[in-house]
Amino acid sequence: MRSRTRGSRLAALLTVPLAAVAWLGLSPSPAAATGPSTPDAVLSYLQEISGSHVVSGVHNKEPLADPSRYTAQAHDLTGKWPGLWGGELGFRADDVAQRQALVNQARTEWANGSLVSLTWHMCRPDVVTCEFEGGINGSRLSDSEWQQLTTDNSALNKAFKAKLDTAVPYLTQLRDAGVPVLFRPLHEMNEGWAWWGGRPGANGSARLFRITHDYLESKGLDNLLWVWNVKDTAANGGSGGVGNFYPGDDAVDVASLDPWVKGYPTGDWYQAMLNTAHGKPVALAEVGTVPTPAQLAAQPRWAWFMIWSEYLTTANSASGLQSTFNNSRVLSQGQFTLPPGGTNPPATPSGPLTGVGGKCVDVAGSGTANGTAVQLHGCNGSGAQKWTVAADGSLRALGKCLDVTGQGTANGTKLQLWECNGSGAQRWVAESDGHLRNPQSGRYLDAPGGSTVDGTRLQIWDRNTNPWQTWHLPA
Template structure:
């Protein structure tokens, strides 16, 4: 984070695209369709799908909030493309706070045009209504005693902080009512101490304030927020090895992100640190000055988006460099992916046309089975003697899902590691519920890159199924319904 305003650096997407669709994305040149209501699950499912092969372009639009898309327009003028992610700011100065509605209107427009929406908040201290950046957001420290008061429920500073969050609730609610999922990045760069909320490691530190922020806004019914946790590539507070001390926990994070201001593009250790702490969640470059080159993105392929910081578009980039990246087949801008209209949080339980229904049989002539024929979320998916019951009737859909009892075959916890077990869960369009039937009988989960597997080839009734690296064992070969 630079230390002055002027030098400072800085939906739903298709929940279940047929898996051949990833190659199609880069080739599409038609305008993105207007976007209807959608969900965070759909956006996250899409990010999982592109992780490893594509990255969405993005640009942040800082103050003034009265002109909330000026830097996006600059990117278009230089590259001929509208970024696939629009970044906005909730503001800290009084005049910008007064223009939040203008910014929210722009966010709705950008979503309707086919871009993801990202919001950042350079928040003043909890006990200050508005402030300047220098001496307000940056450089205005809390004492240790004030910090303990801040994270203690019912205290003056804690109540002040929640009151400040309340000022943003109506704007998030407007986006929720419009069906717009929001990538929200609160308390960013928390592993560095330039802002009053940062630099405090451990369970009662910056991560605790993030948890309080999450829980409070969720308690207000804001189910449209995608929670983006963020750190900077600083050597302070343990460097990349200290990142875990600032992580608020998997239940609080949907996307893990990095701002590579010290190194320009992440070093290998920072890339690996983010992947390690993310536990299989999508990762992104939440702020960059110089746009990553196509070669850099190919070398670290799991970044799902980058967001250029506002005026750095022109101060840190050449037109040729911007054009090379925005024109790369790896990079998706507005019009190169489709954001479909959605509806409720759960897709219809009836799969689209072209599906096949029947038993899935495997090693020893046994069947894939839902334990106890239960449709409760989290029910184990196991191997069992074939018996013709509904617990063994599966629909292999043309949308990439495998369904039984009105729910989907799911990799537990979005896991990607060998040995992660399978369960039945509400269909939600995530990568954990996407499957590809290969011609030789293997069934692949693209998100993890691993395959439906019987542990050790054990054919005993009740053996719980898992994902595992592809091999030639008979217990990875499946016969699907005709």
């Protein structure tokens, strides 16, 4: 088990380091087998593509004996293997008996170059196996049963943990094989269609998610990336109420949405997910109709989408699938690679950060107060112009971080110096042509109008090919 909690990854790792961008393949390349890796590498990759690319995915629901049925259908329809393979841990007795087949397929998919996601429709804790209808959908615990479930060492609490124990050997196999898993238990928890959902507040559904997280972490399953999930329902406050189901940053790696009501997230739901995620990746964990290229461009922060099993063919046309899968924003198997686990952390070089006209990025007046302007200025070798490319994706000077004012995402938002806090406003990704992207906003470090006058306040702006968006990092 790690000496730090999974949620603290965001503060320690928030993104792919600027010095390590070279290992990311963001354009189509020949498929290559993916060897053992780490959850940190996967999380970093999802952070890196946020705002520019999205991984395609397809879920493979029961029967577990045929764990790649829908993935194969996607390939037949599009000519591409999805970049994310989704599987189900099962609830019926015949499917639970096939979990080894599921694990074998997960290892194969990972080796072939796809990310691995697992969902678990769990039966009530006091039932070993069940049918979906009545056993999961429509099943409900009484308030007294819920209190017992969330009370440590009670009968229902022990039964729930015993149910978790049935999955541990299979998840352990994936850990030992170096396969990180995007793990999505207790999904759509803001709606009460299943026994675990529809209970807001600290002692509600979020509490059970945390119990699940802490228990499986205690089993040494440090290969799990925890995917928290809600649905775009009007119940329990709709988009404004999702925070009442959030278990806390230290128990969540990815925040995800299932837009079954509207088919694709409305603007309020997109913003609610970004706000709740606190800079973590966000994803479309279940969709029926494949997102169009225009929809993905309008909401660029989704890290992946996963089409739900039979909806691949019942809710989509071949031409619609092909349009999305062939879009340059969408990454399928063979179009990205991940580094192996155990790599050394990148170096953290320091020095001037230069831009248009050879001018340096400068902290105005060498000030260290939060909110001090960051500007262009003639290079003078001072500490106000010495920037460190930190391993967490931040750029640091005078003990503080280059920050987008007010977590802003609009064109023209100014840059400032601010205490380092691990937020998306302080994350920067170096692209091969010299652009510096802030994934939270999807916009780029920019000198307004190409001005080289000393004191020009820097900003973020849409990507363009003007020289005033070309920057040279310290070597």
